Amino acid sequence: MSNVTLAASAGFCFGVKRAIEMAYAEIEKNDGAPLYSYGSLIHNKEVTKDLDAKGLHIIESLDGIDEGTVVIRSHGVGKFLYDALEEKGMRMVDGTCPFVKKIHTIVNEAWNQGKSIIIAGDGKHPEVQGINGWCGNTAVILESPEEARAAELDTEKDYAVVVQTTFRQSKFDDMLAILRQKGLKMEISQTICSATEKRQKEAMELSQNVDKMIVIGDKKSSNTQKLVEICKKNCENTVHIETICDLVLKTFKKDDRIGITAGASTPPAIIKEVVVTMSEIENVNVEEVSFEQMLEDSLVTLHTGDVVKGTVIQVVGEEVSVNLGFKSDGVIPRGEFSRDTTVVPSQVVQPGDEIEVFVVRVNDGDGNVLLSRKRIEEQKGMEDIEKAFNEKTVVTGTVTDVVKGGLIAVVNGVRVFIPSSQVSNRFIEDLSVFKGQELEFNIIEMDRVKRRIIGGRKDLVEKEIAAKKAALFETIAVGSKIAGTVSRLTDFGAFVDLGGVDGLIHISEMSWGRISNPREVLKEGQEVEVFVLDVDKEKGKISLSLKDADKNPWKLAADKYAVGSIVEGKVVRMVPFGAFVELEPGVDGLVHISQIANKHVVKPEDELKVGEIINVKVLEVNSDQKKISLSKRQADAPVEEAPAAE
Structure with a gap:
């Protein structure tokens, strides 16, 4: 039996799987109306053939087509198609990969700002053609370091640089180095798909440790071609096949170490067939099953209460859609995104980000999986807080609310109440000044069952002040001039914060002239420069003056x-x-x-x-x-x- 290793990331990426799932969902609910795919949904003949047989027909133009539904390919299209479909009043299902969609947004915004666009990628590839369609087809497209070197570019222009999602990172880095040598003003977006990087890295490592390497994928697939290129550098015996029919079995020996990887558009059925054949596992009955069934078998199983990882598809109206590898996408409502109500989802996550989520309900009534990120925060946050309580360590939280009797601070998604008596070592009349601030404090009381968590800063503040006071008394000298902030006014003078320690300016030391009230000269929060009259380390007192002896x-x-x-x-x-x-x-x-x-x-x-x-x-x-x-x-x-x- 041969030693066969399958790369962990072989086969469908989440963007391709999402587009395929959307297509089959449209086929299933179709009532006989025309159903089209604008260009091949993905670069795989087997998938395309299966979809066509079920009623999803490929078109390359809308000429003569005025009704029905059009599924946008995973590689994306230019803005012209969206406008044409809207003008014709036709229904559209957008299967564009979220990574590619992100590039469309970057390019369109940069173009509208008057910038010129540079795309690193294959100009013949539909993904690159689609990206170019979001800047009026004006982009400079460069496929290699040689083309970058030969390109005549204007150093007076501002350029926005993007890269095809399946491009080789090392090649892109070489091209950027050449463009920088030209002295161009560039805003560079690293838009290579993280799944592509991972797949290519796995292929490189696997091909270095096997005798023979099999790369499965369509001949037209860009990302598959790059996998072949990577594997051949490390393993001379690398073969590129589309299906098991292309494999010449007699070239493989029983004791060969065989590595297998597959492009992002390769169906699980084809990968499974190759792996089973190469493994020569006895008593395995390779059944004839449809691609659709194999796709269904490849989907994960979810249960309420599961904690799983998913990939962000899009954020619309601050509601986050997540691909879970399940037959339905997951949805995180705004209220379930974070315990911190000030957090804006669109500012925290972007399409393509991998996040951990809690499954609230497998079916929310609309066919989606209801998810929560807030509950993940709560679980982890509660563990962190319990640890801090037991070990008496300091935690950091953001003050989100000022309530009767104190503050509410959020620590890793968990709400902690800080009583007003524990906010500082002295009474603070207006607690609203703390709203939005990050504070450090201890957990002084915790009841996990009742979800009662009390925080306290009083001891922490006193220790901090004691440390600052000790440091200040080591350096301060009578006669020196020092900066401070007026912290409190009284009828007899003003207290000045010198950096955690207060000194007193008596009313008689505020002016060479006569004043009846310190408020005539100073106000709270005012920054002042004062002269040190006396320092009493034993009593911890510092006497200050505003009067400059030289101006007596x-x-x-x-x-x-x-x-x-x-x-x-x-x-x-x-x-x-x-x-x-x-x-x-x-x-x-x-x-x-x-x-x-x-x-x-x-x-x-x-x-x-x-x-x-x-x-x-x-x-x-x-x-x-x-x-x-x-x-x-x-x-x-x-x-x-x-x-x-x-």
Whole structure:
């Protein structure tokens, strides 16, 4: 018995299988109306023959056809066909592979933005022709590094570069290197199908470890031809067959190590027949079964509650369609996509993405499989949270709602309640500031049965503050200038956040001038630069000032207010022994009660009012003690005229 290995990804890819399933579904429900396939649905004569026998006829043009249903081939078509079908009012079933559909969108959007299009691929292949149809057939099509090198391209233009889904990645990389050498302005989209890459990688690895290699697929199939090319590089004894009839069995020996792979358009029936024949398994009865039956047998079986993997087909109206390899597609409604209600499905998944889903119901009433991604999140998220609770580790969640008494944060799809008393180490009046933020916290209480999960940040915040405080006290120095943010205002001053630690600016240190309320100078959230007056590490206190010592107005007071000069000032405060007059912000002088007027004054209020602007004479200046003696009486005295000369 020969040692036969079949590549895991041999045969139908999900895009081809989807198109075939759609075609057979149309045949089954057809009531006799004309049914067409625009071009071969896939590149396989056996499949095409079977579909034609059942009533799906191939057309290459809509000329003379005005009624019926047209199934779009998996390779896709240009925009012209969609427009023509709409104009004729004909029904269309779009079997275009989601990977190819994605390229159509990229090309069309780029073209509408005025960009030129470059397609790396075979210009004769229907997929490439279809892509070109979404940019008015204006694309530059390059099939090889040689063509890329010879191409005359305009370095002043903006190019959008896409690649045929079945193209060799290594060849595409070589072509990109050449295009970059030309100095082109390019926006490159890596549109090679992930299934194609996987199939080609498996073929390469398998062909390196066998004596003989069999590649099954239609001669016209582009992806099959590339598999043959890859296998021949590693295994000289590589044969390309379409069916078992093409295989010359006498060339194979009993002890040969044989590898088998198949193109994306190769039916499971043909692959099975080749594998069975080559394996020479005794007592195997290879029954004559139809392709349709073999397709049915290849489909997976689903049950409610299963967790399976599928491939995203499309996202329409934020409802995600998923290919599961089942006879019907799966659907994830918007409400079942994520526990986080802010998540937008179309921004998270794209056609061709592989995702894990939970089967809610095998038949949702419309023939689709009802799926949930949210329940996968819940299961995994609950496990992660339980682990964090047991191990007392920190989790990260996004705050989605502000509710009575606290916050709701979502951690891996699971809702966690954070009470307001646990949001921080101090009371926060407005919790709405946290909405949309990512927060770190501990799970402090958990009841999985009741789905009661409580989170807490208080201890975490206190530890964080303690660490920041220790780091700050190691570096901060008296006299230094430091930046901070006003975190809280009181009647006696302002607290400034210096990076997790608050320092206090007393009201007396906010201005060289006189202020009655800190809100006259500062507001919460304001960024400020402050001077460090004192640091008490033991008590954890930091005293700050807004006053720059270099701008102390008393430094210039002796020169600015010379003794004997008359200056203007504002009465700011009354005392029993006189009145204080502000000469400028930060510099006050005293008019003694005896210097207010040329008469006996009982109370300063009898002669002066707070806020009044008066002229005063400077009697004495003591900058060190910050004292200036003033006289209103002498400033008001008439200037005596000098006696006339005899």
